[in-house]
Amino acid sequence: MGIAERKNRQKQALRERILDAARRIVMREGFAALSMRKIADAIEYSPATLYLHFASRDEIARALCEEGYAQLLETFVPLARIADPAERLKALGRAYVAFGVEHPQTYRLIFMEDPSYTGAALGGAVGASRKEKGNGHAAAAAGAGSSEAGDEMGNAAAQADDDPGTAALHIMIDALDELRAAGRLSASVASMDPAVWAEALWAGLHGIVALNLTCPVFPSAPLDIVVGVTLDAWLGAPQAAQRQGATGASSAATARAGKSAAGQSTAPGDPTPEPTRRRKNAGP
Amino acid sequence: MGIAERKNRQKQALRERILDAARRIVMREGFAALSMRKIADAIEYSPATLYLHFASRDEIARALCEEGYAQLLETFVPLARIADPAERLKALGRAYVAFGVEHPQTYRLIFMEDPSYTGAALGGAVGASRKEKGNGHAAAAAGAGSSEAGDEMGNAAAQADDDPGTAALHIMIDALDELRAAGRLSASVASMDPAVWAEALWAGLHGIVALNLTCPVFPSAPLDIVVGVTLDAWLGAPQAAQRQGATGASSAATARAGKSAAGQSTAPGDPTPEPTRRRKNAGP
DNA sequence: GTCTATACCCAGATAGAC
């Protein structure tokens, strides 16, 4: 019967309208300003109607988070095809920072707001490249040998069945594994546990984005420079360790970062810019 | 006349009680849960009374921030006396992370909440080691040569007249300058702009703390290990770059980090622990 | 200085008419 299906379509359509409105509010005024009333107002429905589609404001927030992770994943996917693992990883790092800078409220929501939001889309992906899932917490420091086990399901693009957040992180982890397998890590970090290495790099990038969103005096140098320096520090400035006189940048890779991280189009298809700095009280 | 002074003392005392109560609420339930009503309730005064001491909730928040920065500075001061600049910088880094982990809500408030809070206590300190104050934003990348200018007022401990936040950051920057002057930076980072280097290191540490507070799956390895790896990456694992077989840690320095960052006493005199993870709705 | 009382705002969520 087509009738039930049409009703279903309509229901889905309204659900999308709700999420659209919610996303717009979050992008404009930040997550704290998101309220059921405002959403209802924006879509010209009564507040009560929202509860026919979402059980609570929290559920809407969670849906927005998933969208955010998917959005981040989308900017990663094309970069996953870069052949050279080091270049790929650098491109991913720059894209990660660019995403945070271009979608500050989205980034805040999925990575800086609430542990339950951040955790929802991350099924314990980090630190367990191909280890068992379990809470690898206890003895993770002694797991350097387990990373070259089987290769089935290991390819980045094939992980789309995971949730987006996990998939995005796997793209990074896979690149790291390749890099390690190729023995291309700079001498000073080659001996470390890859999982720790990955988390430390992630922290570095997250720190750059987070400080940029919250700390007015950061960075004093252009953002791309700081990003380039961080990537070089972890991935190793290609070979020549002794070049001196270069003040801020280290290589062509960093120079390119200037373009890619500052420009607005890291990946195709994001129609919605968010205001760069959040004002104290965004509302009128 | 002693009468006016006594009244003044009483007024100051109540002000302190207000801040005490506010601090306790923030530590227990997070900044978002701080309200005038709750403070008034805690000190058994009427809400209206609070407005005789603070113009708004925001003013209370700002006062709490200053306290937070001062608290952070206190944990830095004793470490500023470590002679070796590399060791000093590592100790500072570990203390920084330890502070964030031990006082999550305080750290959130001063570094992750609102740009105006974070900016209030930071008079443009970063990136301008001894340069003029002005917004060194534009050409900061070309300033590698200006760091050994004059030494008057350059000593870390002498900067107590600055606001606490700035002073704390200057302690780190000074250590970096010394390290650079001594030519002790690892080869791969020796050629960089010190200001950029400092900001990137700061971002790395901030990222570790921030992810630890917000991302449930971070880190999978013990925190101290990740901190140690980050410090080694930026400060250089002392000399031996080729040691292999060490899985997570790299040196005695990292091993020590395990103790200092995990233990509860980085600095003397903080009486108030905060719950480690923030629950979604902390209130009953 | 301190209180009570209150004005005025906002929120999330639900009951029950249509």
Place this chain on the structure above:
DNA sequence: GTCTATCTGGGTATAGAC
């Protein structure tokens, strides 16, 4: 399915009595 109306509870801030 959608609405109106409402419950319940929170918040900032102020007026005016004491």
